[in-house]
Amino acid sequence: MRPEPRLAVVYEHPEWFKPLFAVLERRGIPYLPLRIDEHHFDLGERAPPAPVIFSRVAMSSFLRQGQHAIFYAQSLYAHWAQAGARIINGNPALAVDTSKARQMSLINALGYATPATRVVHRREDLPRAARGLRFPLVVKVNIGGSGAGVVRYDSLEQLTQAVAEGTTPESIDSVLLVQEFIPTRDRRVVRAETLDGRFLYAISLTTDGGSFDLCPADACMVGKPAITITRTDLDADTVRAVEAISRAAHMELCGIEFMIDERDGSRRFYDINGLSNFVARPLEVLGWDPHEQLVDYLEKVLATARHGEAA
Structure with a gap:
């Protein structure tokens, strides 16, 4: 008999999280996949589906579903949190993820530049x-x-x-x-990924300037204009900036995007994304698979939740 899952992964896109699920299964971590587009909950039921909930709700879900679950998820997570669940990228993170206005305000409040x-x-x-x-x-x-x-x-x-x-x-x-609109140096933007408030890796995405869709994951690549993706190093000041932004946004996992304004050379942040489904072909681009580090973190959270229950 398989042990009862202590981790539930709430997601919407059917393809994006196959790499995560593969690593969880290979490492023998029981988990419960929950498709939020097929979900409902009973307000009288106080038990969450697992002690630890990992939110993978995409802000782009409204593109695929007229009856999307972006706002539903906030009610669901509030209910589970009241019942004692530990929610990774829960409602504090969603409050920022669901508002680009809040993102720009937060970045400005930290003293970093954004587009006007x-x-x-x-x-x-x-x-x-x-x-x-x-x-x-x-x-x-x-x-x-x-x-x-x-x-x-x-x-x-x-x-x-x-x-x-x-x-x-x-x-x-x-x-x-x-x-x-910021004219970017070399038509290049940078996406820095963080995990648990720490810098994980960064990639440069270079386009012909004809698309605002810069999602770097495998499932995003079909049918979009050509994007060149390369691993990039960040200076210490930028690393400190992305770590500060991720912590202020209450996002345990997130991608933060910025560009260099070719007019004055300034670094301008323009997006905080709570849904990090990582870069396509990570072994080729990075030389390692960030899903391994993500699952390390999930194991740490699971151990902490288990210890809390024992106490």
């Missing part, structure tokens, strides 16, 4: 909010993923016309960001 950004909740306010910003700019949805809901406008007239025609992006929470 303004926030609105009505489409008709976009042109007024854009005044004083440098064009080109982008309008972004507050809850996005895989580059969805990001549109570039090259002039105030172009943006004003799009507003009049009703063609600007729409966020599922009715919050939009107006943000200066």
Whole structure:
């Protein structure tokens, strides 16, 4: 008889977490996979499905499901947390993951640079909010993923016309960001991954500039414009920055993206992503598989939860 799982993995995308599940199975760690799009819960049931819950809910799930579970997950995790579950990347992390406006505010509060950004909740306010910003700019949805809901406008007239025609992006929470478009040095952005508040690795993603979808995982690559992915080293100051951002965001696992502004050489952070499904072909790109370190961390959390129960 297999031991009862002490770990539940809540996820939505059917392909993204196969590498994680493979490592858990190879290392003999019992786990319960929970597809959130097929899930419901009873408010009278106080027992969580496992002592440790690992949240892998994707902000891009609204692209695949009209009845997505982004907001449902927050109610679910609150219920389980009240019942004593230890939730990795739970509601404190989701509060940041579900809002690019909160992400920019958090990064600014830590003293790090971001693109100049303004926030609105009505489409008709976009042109007024854009005044004083440098064009080109982008309008972004507050809850996005895989580059969805990001549109570039090259002039105030172009943006004003799009507003009049009703063609600007729409966020599922009715919050939009107006943000200066940053010309990046060498058309390159950097994604740094952290685990337990510590820097794990970084990759450079270079594109032809025609896509905002820079998801580096295997399942993201099908049908997208060519992206060159290479391992990159970070200086000590940038490592300190990404670690500080991940801890302030309450994300035990996250990817933090930044670019170098070719106009002035400044480093500008623009995204905090709580769903780290890691780089495609990690052995080829990195020389090692970060899923091993992730499962090491899960084992540590499981041991701590077990010790807490014994106490």
